[in-house]
Amino acid sequence: MARAMTFYSTTVGKKVVMAATGVLLVLFIVGHMLGNLQIFEGPERLNAYAHFLKSTGELLWGVRIVMLAAIILHILAAAQITIANWKARPIGYAMKKDVETGYAARTMIVSGPLILLYVIYHLMMFTFLQTPQGLSDTDVYGNVVKAFQQPGISAVYIVALLVLGFHLYHGIWSMLQTLGVNHPKYNRLRRIGACVLAVLIAAGYLSIPVSVLLGIVH
Amino acid sequence: MKLTLKIWRQESPEDKGRLVSYEMDGVAEDTSFLELLDILNQRLIKKGEHPVTFDHDCREGICGSCGFMISGIAHGPQKLTTTCQLFMRQFKDGDTIVAEPFRSRAFPVIKDLVVDRSALDKIVQAGGFISARTGSGPDGNAIPISKEKADRSMDAAACIGCGACVAACPNGSAMLFTAAKISHLGLLPQGQPERKQRALRMVAKMQELGFGACSNHGECEAVCPKGISIDFIARLNRDYMVASALETVEPVKKV
Numbered sequence: 222m223a224r225a226m227t228f229y230s231t232t233v234g235k236k237v238v239m240a241a242t243g244v245l246l247v248l249f250i251v252g253h254m255l256g257n258l259q260i261f262e263g264p265e266r267l268n269a270y271a272h273f274l275k276s277t278g279e280l281l282w283g284v285r286i287v288m289l290a291a292i293i294l295h296i297l298a299a300a301q302i303t304i305a306n307w308k309a310r311p312i313g314y315a316m317k318k319d320v321e322t323g324y325a326a327r328t329m330i331v332s333g334p335l336i337l338l339y340v341i342y343h344l345m346m347f348t349f350l351q352t353p354q355g356l357s358d359t360d361v362y363g364n365v366v367k368a369f370q371q372p373g374i375s376a377v378y379i380v381a382l383l384v385l386g387f388h389l390y391h392g393i394w395s396m397l398q399t400l401g402v403n404h405p406k407y408n409r410l411r412r413i414g415a416c417v418l419a420v421l422i423a424a425g426y427l428s429i430p431v432s433v434l435l436g437i438v439h
Numbered sequence: 440m441k442l443t444l445k446i447w448r449q450e451s452p453e454d455k456g457r458l459v460s461y462e463m464d465g466v467a468e469d470t471s472f473l474e475l476l477d478i479l480n481q482r483l484i485k486k487g488e489h490p491v492t493f494d495h496d497c498r499e500g501i502c503g504s505c506g507f508m509i510s511g512i513a514h515g516p517q518k519l520t521t522t523c524q525l526f527m528r529q530f531k532d533g534d535t536i537v538a539e540p541f542r543s544r545a546f547p548v549i550k551d552l553v554v555d556r557s558a559l560d561k562i563v564q565a566g567g568f569i570s571a572r573t574g575s576g577p578d579g580n581a582i583p584i585s586k587e588k589a590d591r592s593m594d595a596a597a598c599i600g601c602g603a604c605v606a607a608c609p610n611g612s613a614m615l616f617t618a619a620k621i622s623h624l625g626l627l628p629q630g631q632p633e634r635k636q637r638a639l640r641m642v643a644k645m646q647e648l649g650f651g652a653c654s655n656h657g658e659c660e661a662v663c664p665k666g667i668s669i670d671f672i673a674r675l676n677r678d679y680m681v682a683s684a685l686e687t688v689e690p691v692k693k694v
């Protein structure tokens with residue numbers, strides 16, 4: 222335990238924790254997307270899948286607890302690192318140009334909190350059914366269609382997923398680098414792979430509200 | 440050519456400091472940046488003003504003494520180049536050039552463009568060495584080292600410790616420097632006995648000195664005059680993870 226705390230006390234240790242929890246979160250995001258895409262196979266299929274998830278009981282709670290812990294650690298490490306980074310340059314430059322870094326990398330600290338806000342809103346709506354749309358406990362398919370038929374809800378969802386895409390575009394490559402996953406032969410693939418995965422994830426999720434709005438799923 | 444220089448002037452570490460403009464006329468294209476400052480300084484001395492203070496030594500891009508921010512980029516706009524090797528042909532007639540010291544909590548400004556970079560030496564002192572017997576040099580080729588390993592170790596050893604990586608990093612992180620120092624030893628057989636302690640000690644020192652974290656922006660590699668790759672940062676991360684799992688940090692033993 223003492224060794225774990227020493228490890229975490231350095232910025233390298235915190236980054237490793239952020240990257241490792243990032244891996245879990247990416248896996249969850251992909252799994253969740255594949256689950257959601259069953260909406261294209263009709264109400265029975267999606268509702269049966271939702272019922273199956275709920276029926277797993279302890280397993281479902283196990284996954285939920287692990288994800289909650291991952292989110293907390295991810296945010297804690299991110300907050301501590303950001304504060305350390307701010308402190309590392311108390312006097313800024315009169316003129317500073319970025320040569321290599323990009324928009325996604327520079328805005329991780331903005332996209333992260335936005336995603337958190339969205340996740341809370343999303344859980345309130347679809348998991349705790351706390352929003353006033355009159356969503357049902359069993360008809361997941363109906364809930365999704367009903368929610369996304371409202372342009373406001375779809376718009377929030379679309380913006381949130383684009384933000385997530387940006388976060389993943391830098392995050393996926395960054396977590397590989399932080400975890401020391403590199404090899405001269407495959408290094409270029411990490412950037413390309415991160416980009417492809419980020420686009421696939423954003424596109425996969427976005428296909429649902431877009432299809433509802435266009436009336437393809439109804 | 441005609442240039443406007445805006446240079447950071449700061450009398451002492453306590454002074455607040457400010458950018459001061461100087462008009463330079465009739466500058467030859469093959470003047471180096473440091474020579475340009477020499478010319479300006481002659482002028483200032485004649486007028487009885489204080490010359491601009493800046494670090495330099497070899498003026499051939501190998502010692503790592505020189506370096507400041509030139510219009511927002513560490514060592515200026517030319518890739519793989521130190522400040523002393525940057526020539527005026529990289530600029531256009533009429534350009535305004537801003538020169539500021541490298542900025543980081545661990546690099547306090549001493550005067551004008553000179554900063555105290557001894558923090559980098561402290562990181563090396565913490566673990567950037569091997570313990571070997573002194574005496575006559577070992578026989579050549581007595582220890583076989585593959586060409587690939589030797590090349591990569593040399594790539595890391597090319598670091599001249601100028602501090603541009605820290606200056607360019609949005610987080611003021613010294614990861615590229617530390618990674619280069621850890622790797623050039625860690626890639627060779629002679630560096631193996633202390634490899635884990637080295638990673639633990641140098642990372643802890645970096646932390647203690649107040650450098651920021653690596654966010655994998657890649658700005659450091661882009662400005663490094665020796666082109667040190669951020670692959671070495673991934674290597675540092677691996678070494679640190681393995682070392683943390685297997686050992687706890689021990690103080691350096693002096694014999």
Ligand code: FES
Nearest residue numbers: 496498503505523
């Ligand atoms: S003065 Fe030696 S590298 Fe520039």
